[in-house]
Amino acid sequence: MKYRVRIAIKPGVLDPEMETLQRLLKRSGVSDIQQVVHTQQYDICLNESVPAEEAERVVRALAEDVLANPEIHEWTIEAL
Amino acid sequence: MKYRVRIAIKPGVLDPEMETLQRLLKRSGVSDIQQVVHTQQYDICLNESVPAEEAERVVRALAEDVLANPEIHEWTIEAL
Numbered sequence: 001m002k003y004r005v006r007i008a009i010k011p012g013v014l015d016p017e018m019e020t021l022q023r024l025l026k027r028s029g030v031s032d033i034q035q036v037v038h039t040q041q042y043d044i045c046l047n048e049s050v051p052a053e054e055a056e057r058v059v060r061a062l063a064e065d066v067l068a069n070p071e072i073h074e075w076t077i078e079a080l
Numbered sequence: 081m082k083y084r085v086r087i088a089i090k091p092g093v094l095d096p097e098m099e100t101l102q103r104l105l106k107r108s109g110v111s112d113i114q115q116v117v118h119t120q121q122y123d124i125c126l127n128e129s130v131p132a133e134e135a136e137r138v139v140r141a142l143a144e145d146v147l148a149n150p151e152i153h154e155w156t157i158e159a160l
């Protein structure tokens with residue numbers, strides 16, 4: 001059983017990593033880049049023996065408690 | 081003009097972050113997760129005035145020189 005978790009900064013929240021990247025690019029003379037939006041994707045394989053409901057519960061907990069920061073991130077779960 | 085760069089660890093190369101995550105999960109009693117594959121996605125917006133060829137060159141250089149580590153990552157560029 002496989003799930004895909006995608007995590008991105010919430011709209012309106014500053015992404016310090018991407019701000020730094022854009023500053024670095026400007027300083028290096030690259031002025032053509034307007035915006036960089038970063039998304040993290042985690043493909044999570046679970047043992048086949050796990051019931052679908054339990055699997056989704058485990059993946060949801062992983063996304064909420066470990067991978068994402070609910071204060072600044074939005075995230076989606078998709079069964080593959 | 082918009083491009084999507086996707087970066088992942090090359091097959092066969094250990095991903096220390098994901099190894100740590102899997103160890104942490106096992107130690108927390110979560111034994112149902114077999115594997116976690118991490119991919120980074122960057123959506124890059126360029127000024128409309130940049131010619132397509134130049135835009136692709138800039139994005140390619142950004143991926144190769146800044147975002148990815150060619151020793152351990154594989155990456156793709158896609159025009160959106």
